Amino acid sequence: MTWTSGQLQCEKQARPGSGLSASSINAAFSLCLSGFMVQQSQSAVFGDVCPLLTSLLDRYNVCVMAYGQTGSGKSYTVLGRHSDDGPVLPLDLQSDLGIIPRVAEELFRLISENTSRSPKVEVSIVEVYNNDIFDLLAKDSIAAVSGVKHEVMTAKDGRTEVVLLASEAVGSASKLMELVHGGLQLRAKHPTLVHADSSRSHLIITVTLTTASCSDSTADQACSATLPREQTEAGRAGRSRRASQGALAPQLVPGNPAGHEEQVQARLQLVDLAGSECIGVSGVTGLALRETGCINRSLAALADVLGALLEHRSHVPYWNSRLTHLLQDCLGGDVKLLVILCISPSQRHLAQTLQGLGFGIRARQVQRGPARKKPPGKRRPD
């Protein structure tokens, strides 16, 4: 995100061993020129994310994912500058807070603008560390001993689900950020020669919106009245443990037994991937070396999935890593997906930069057709 034009122009040639052809590199530079050449402010980056929140409230599933090498600015972009105290809301527009606090504030602002719908908002937070899934909301509860690994499963209807994942209802941006901040304290970190505060896991924050299922906007107003009272009040609190937490298909969930309308779930997934890393440069050994191997393998699996989708292969290798299995719906499903590519301005990291640009090209070229929202009012087959 911090390249300048001159820095890029002087390296515009395929390097032996980079794995990219000259034409690919040219395409990569076009990619940069179209969006990544200029240093973007945090609020400018959020400008690309903001319209997706309207889609979310309109019952589309949305995923925003930051990809890049270690130290290139993913966590800065997604979360903002690191602070032990967490973000301060409401936002100062010039602040360097990242996408998530801005999403939190804008989401609740949009919700407050349309009181006819009043979705229930729930949050879950997981990390994928060394190819295992950990629940960052449950780690402090009595039931979930720190370090309990969770399985990811594909349900009958094709949805990917994390089994026994905690989720918490939130009624305000500050409560949402409180949970995110708590989860971040538990995320795996380890200093390397490249980045003293390097994240060693992929972070996935899921915000689930549940609204009454209605056939049109007029019906929306009538329908919102049919939601049980406890589901329409702001400020609901309390952690629940679901049998499973689906990934991303907007889903009709059964109404209550009293014959109320069914409800529709739409999900926003915010993904701060761990950074790709060259072992020789980051100087890791021991446990950190194992972490690096797992990170690089899972990112390679992610690139393989994009490659298979790009070539319309009959088999897409989602199950080669827990990261891609967990993100299956985001990558190949009915989701509005935004990939943010972070690259380093340093000459030292050129090989990783080229590899990151190759990933960006691949992600951009994948054609999945327009995302669809679930038709409201339609019952899910038993």
Ligand SMILES: Nc1ncnc2c1ncn2[C@@H]1O[C@H](COP(=O)(O)OP(=O)(O)OP(=O)(O)O)[C@@H](O)[C@H]1O
């Ligand atoms: N655009 C930027 N402006 C100012 N500082 C930045 C910017 N991008 C990154 N930084 C700073 O650079 C350092 C590394 O950034 P960050 O932690 O976001 O990297 P990362 O890609 O998440 O790394 P890793 O994958 O190793 O966790 C941080 O101190 C961050 O505050």
